[in-house]
Amino acid sequence: MPRTAAVMIQGTGSNVGKSLLVAGLCRLFADRGLKVRPFKPQNMSNNAAAVEGGEIGRAQALQARAARVDASVHMNPVLLKPESDRRSQVIVQGKRHGQLDARAYRERASLMPYVLDSFARLGQGADLIVVEGAGSPAETNLRGGDIANMGFATAAGVPVVLAGDIDRGGVIASLVGTHAVLSPGDRAMVWGFLVNKFRGDPALFREGLDTITGLTGWPSLGIAPWFGDAHRLPAEDALDIASKANDGAALKVAVPILPRIANFDDLDPLKLDPAIALAMVPGGTALPGDADLIILPGSKSTMADLAFLKAQGWDIDIKAHVRRGGRVLGLCGGYQMLGRRIADPDGIEGPAGAMEGLGLLAVETVLSRDKTVRPVSARHGASGLPVAAYEIHLGRTDGEDTRRAPFVRDGQPEGAASPDGRIVGTYLHGLFSSDAFRAAFLNEVKPTASFRSLRYEDAVDRTLDDLAAHLGRHLDIEGLLRIARGGPEA
Missing domain, CATH: 3.40.50.880 (Class I glutamine amidotransferase (GATase) domain)
Structure with missing residues (x-):
């Protein structure tokens, strides 16, 4: 039986917008009539959601909502909840599994069977799975025990699209540099790239896209401009909840x-x-x-x-x-x-x-x-x-x-x-x-x-709709689907 169509959004670093991209794509594909499911092999966050008697990362709960399906513990089979700078509580398929010391990082590889089991379960009855990576695959010192990025992609045979954040600067170097440090096997898992958080006229970066493609061989799937309403969606990181000075506040x-x-x-x-x-x-x-x-x-x-x-x-x-x-x-x-x-x-x-x-x-x-x-x-x-x-x-x-x-x-x-x-x-x-x-x-x-002016849940859904439309206007959605279904020529 052929595998369920799947594509994995990895990033050149943390906070490049992977969670938002996956949420927007889930809403876009769901509204096209596809049975789409979000998946993140491993998340590290103390912002958790309670689902099915267990817990997953809050971002995956939002992505499930974007996909118009109930959240499942299998959407985030490994959740690391930091208790200190050196120790995290480990949640596996929703349940407390134990603790992990930072020095035992490579021991996470033992959790790969749970990750693959959850991925297979999600695929049952689904048309498409949109997978989110964690951090960056360029941290080659962590590759040995990796279950979050290329470790998962190679084990599950899921093609990767690499996202770079132009707002922080150095996006050409971050994308080309990731290509340079990946092993040949991992490099072959990447089927394309996209540039996120662009401010201004995207036409000004066309030469940049050509440079990246020329140095990596990866095709561009587009430039996603800055999405100004991102703050209206639930935050994954506490630092994303900025103070809001409001002179007219009651x-x-x-x-x-x-x-x-x-x-x-x-x-x-x-x-x-x-x-x-x-x-x-x-x-x-x-x-x-x-x-x-x-x-x-x-x-x-x-x-x-x-x-x-x-x-x-x-x-x-x-x-x-x-x-x-x-x-x-x-x-x-x-x-x-x-x-x-x-x-x-x-x-x-x-x-x-x-x-x-x-x-x-x-x-x-x-x-x-x-x-x-x-x-x-x-x-x-x-x-x-x-x-x-x-x-x-x-x-x-x-x-x-x-x-x-x-x-x-x-x-x-x-x-x-x-x-x-x-x-x-x-x-x-x-x-x-x-x-x-x-x-x-x-x-x-x-x-x-x-305090009766805000209808919060409606505001979240409207923002997800706007995000999906935003990505649909600026990214090569058909190209993403072809990659998910087996490669650029599928």
């Missing part, structure tokens, strides 16, 4: 950027709302004193991030904010930080031990090996509004402030709140994607404001 939200910030897609609806000014606060900078709401985001390493928060003096800023009458919302790891104590007796997220929390909620958390990963339907207690959310967390939080739980999930109370209701913690991610709840919650924070 409400100011401040978010400290933690080293292991996780599931920061919670903030995406806030960055799009024209009534909100969002301040993403880096280390070394005080939290703004004029914020109406401080959000403590999720964390992959809660105790380490809490120690970082205290080292920045943000604990002092948060308590001063509360004394001024400000509100605080803790999400998942941020919820745990708001309590009196966090204990990690088994050393799950780092060295075993315990530390004092911020003491703003009368709760305590004990981390355990049992991991909760699930989509949930909940109800906001104050407004009675339904909320679509998800949970990804370790540990259990208990204490007297859970008696004022702000949400009800599966008939049970969820979260905690201070007696005056100004401090709230919850394990529910994705709350603000529910428009009615978001408006109700933010109107509680600032009753004089109005």
Whole structure:
């Protein structure tokens, strides 16, 4: 039986726009009537989505949405979630598999059977799979244990299109240099290239395309101009969620950027709302004193991030904010930080031990090996509004402030709140994607404001449609399909 048509978008480096390209292509091909599936053999991100009782990279969940299909754990069979600079939690086909030390990088090759199994499963009933690479295939020192780029492409027999980012400069050198360092076998897997993020008149770079083709032998599949609405899609990297200064904003939200910030897609609806000014606060900078709401985001390493928060003096800023009458919302790891104590007796997220929390909620958390990963339907207690959310967390939080739980999930109370209701913690991610709840919650924070202008989910879908049309206008889509179906002459 012939393999399902597939093409792999690799990049000359990180952040060249691979995730966005795959999302746009998935929407484009789906709207042509193809049964298309996204696939990323290995992702490294703490921004995860809960699907089928497991977790995958948030980017693959967005790509599944672009393809108009339900997300599956097989769309991202290996997810590395960094816990420190040297260690990552390993998620395989949605489930916690263990931990990986940076020095054991080549041991990832043992995960290739899972990758190929998931790829085969996705191919059942699909017309096309659009695969996303990770980082760059030019890191030849990592080739031995590679399952993310050429290691996968050669094992699965999937042709590659190489994307270069002209916005960062040096795109000719990055494409030609990648050709130069690849082995002959890997080089033969590349069937073409494209240039991404072009600003200005693409006709000015035609000579550049000819230079690249002349030095590599790879045909050009086009130049994709800068897509200005990319910020309207869920961010894969926390650094992509920039502060949004809005002079006309009715409400100011401040978010400290933690080293292991996780599931920061919670903030995406806030960055799009024209009534909100969002301040993403880096280390070394005080939290703004004029914020109406401080959000403590999720964390992959809660105790380490809490120690970082205290080292920045943000604990002092948060308590001063509360004394001024400000509100605080803790999400998942941020919820745990708001309590009196966090204990990690088994050393799950780092060295075993315990530390004092911020003491703003009368709760305590004990981390355990049992991991909760699930989509949930909940109800906001104050407004009675339904909320679509998800949970990804370790540990259990208990204490007297859970008696004022702000949400009800599966008939049970969820979260905690201070007696005056100004401090709230919850394990529910994705709350603000529910428009009615978001408006109700933010109107509680600032009753004089109005937060009913944004329909978030509709905005995401419109942007995916626009992205697909954008790529369709500028790339050789028929050429991509020919490559996916077996080569340029297919």
